[in-house]
Amino acid sequence: MNGLRVAVLAVLLLATGSGAVVAAREVLTARDRVESVRLAAQSENVAAIDPAMSRLLAVAAWRSAPTPEAHRGLLAALTRPLTAVLRGHRNSVYAVAYNRDGTLLASGGADGTLWIWDARSSQATGQPIRGHRGAITQVTFAANDRVITASRDRTIRIWNGEKQVGKPIRGTIVAPDPRGRVLAVGDQNGVPRLINMTTRRQLGRAFPRHPSGLRDLTFDGRIMTTYDNAGVLRIWNARTHRLIGRVAGGPGPVTINQGKMAFTLQGTLRRLDLGTRQQTHRPIKGDFVALASRGNLLATAQRNGAVHVLEAGVPLAEPFRAGTVRDLAISPDGQWLATASDDEVIRVWDLSLTRKLSGEPITTTPRPSAATASIPPGNIASGAVNPEIPTPESSSASTSTPSPDGTTIAVGDTAGRTQLFDMNTGKPAGSPMACRPGAVNAVAFSPDGQGLATATANSICLWDARTQRQLHERLTGHIGQVNTLTYSPDGRHLVSGGDDHTIRWWDVTTGTPIDLTLAQASGISALAFDPGDPTHLATGTENGTVRLWNITDKRPIGPPFVGHTTPVTSIAFSRDTLATAAGNIRLWDLTTHKQLGSPLGRALRTVTFSPDGRELTGGGPAGTRRLWNPALTPDPAAELCALARRFPPPLDLQSYLPDRNYPEICP
DSSP states (O other): OHHHHHHHHHHHHHHHOHHHHHHHHHHHHHHHHHHHHHHHHHHHHTTTTOHHHHHHHHHHHHHHOOOHHHHHHHHHHHTOSEEEEEEOOSSOEEEEEEOTTSSEEEEEETTSOEEEEETTTTEESSSOBOOOSSOEEEEEEOTTSOEEEEETTSEEEEEETTEEOSSOEEOSEEEEOTTSSEEEEEOTTSOEEEEETTTOOBOSSOOOOOTTOEEEEEEOSSEEEEEETTSEEEEEETTTTEEEEEEEOOSSOEEEETTEEEEEETTEEEEEETTTTEEEEEEEESOEEEEEEETTEEEEEETTSEEEEEETTEEOSSOEEOSSEEEEEEOTTSSEEEEEETTSEEEEEEHHHHHHHHOEEOSBOOOOOTTOSOOOSSOTTBSSOOTTSOOTTTSSEEEEEEOTTSSEEEEEETTSEEEEEETTTOOBOSOOEEOSSSOEEEEEEOTTSSEEEEEETTEEEEEETTTTEEOSSOEEOOSSOEEEEEEOTTSSEEEEEETTSEEEEEETTTTEEEEEEEEOSSOEEEEEEETTEEEEEEEEETTSOEEEEETTTTEEOSSOBOOOOSOOOEEEEETTEEEEEEEEEEEEETTTOOEEEEEEEEEEOEEEEOTTSSOEEEEOGGGOEEEEOTTOOSOHHHHHHHHHTTSOOOTTHHHHOTTOOHHHHOO
């Protein structure tokens, strides 16, 4: 492509002189922009089926021209946890497993083949391995990187590379001990046995038969656990064959790691410490079909295709979508998750990136910027809630917001009162302000901190924050509950939004309504002015839609921002970026109105930018705070190329970029 551009310029220069060169450059620039937009769209289209190609197309779009679409494509490619899609199986993939150092990944499926993959490059290490006469339902690695498979042909086989080691062992499920000398084996009759891997002989007598059949088992060399189809987990002393524990669950997946077990019981996921027999973390409801654990990480797959990853019982991010999942595996270092699905592929997810997208927990928080639309309940001056300040999670408080200078917080309660508290001491500052009975739904400080507005039901009260005196009669006009309040940047006007689908303006000095009303198709749940342009107002609704308005002509600016599926609870501006909170936080390009990258965090109600726009803070229940750098990296293209070097160039690269080669995209 570069050669063609030079040739065009040279011909035009010879033909018509320097004026034509300028015109030719303009033509090429326009063409490059069109090409950039096209490649960015292609990058997004192939992201779910070929992440490696998606990354290269995103870089190629940026190399063509630095368009807003290309910039969005870079961030999207850089923040997608889906790293690779491995293809080779000809039917459903039933099982995946990492080896001890995480360098290899094994998979088995309904086609009866075993595949070994290089976990670093996501390439197959060789041809599919055949030998079983039925579907492979389980794969696991022994200590010496030999692969052990269990199949519906009722045999267990051991593989060294592509060669089978010894004769098949009769059985349907298997678990090797950590040293790779003994196998725990369960057969179709529900009888567990211990087998010497070298001699293939049974060690001691068989364990008691499980009448309902065996579903799963584990073995660490000393303790064996069995999980039957009746949902009963039994814990055995492997040397004495004595039953030392029993847990009644319910038929479903089970995973055991380092003495911790996760299993389903009556439609909930429960985690148990096998040593203390005590439940850890709260139960989670869900229709689970597969589980995997590693250290503090637990991965779960539901029947609807949602894959959740929890660390110490807390979700890392929004669930992944991986189709009908049959099995899960977490790499030993906790950096990668592999999912086996009915759509014939293995997906590999980047858990280290997922942690970054979840945000860093913080214990100290900078003062909120003027762009903040709403603030989380509780003491936002620190990550830990001041126990002397009421919060909606711990008392009758219903909502709260800090003053612009961060020294005071206004807390509304369920009885219609609003109390100011000193953020440093947690002590009340002044007398309570009572507007009318009922829960206080929204509170807002004026930009100078001297005014305060509160909303109770369908009415609004204006206050002098210094004296706690009410300034005017209650402001009425909304039909239904008022959900959100914000002052204009100059402090002269108050804007309110409510369940009646309207946004209304009020003169703060006189307390009278202004003839400026906007309407949307759903209840208004969040408001924020653009500090860089006070004529621009962002509105969030209860159906998850966000709109940008020009309040001068009462017209929306561009298309709506669409992505959230729950009510928008907070909005913040930073230069050319909009941030919205509705459970997770999403970033939007103000030029294209398209989402930038993947959603951030989980269970977050508020969002704010630091004054310089370089940091983004999200707030959740009980004052929890998480922090991000929205840019992620100063050079997204270079970062994507660094990631691309882990993988060989896609074979069909030329079909997408016929005039470019790999070094030109990522030199």
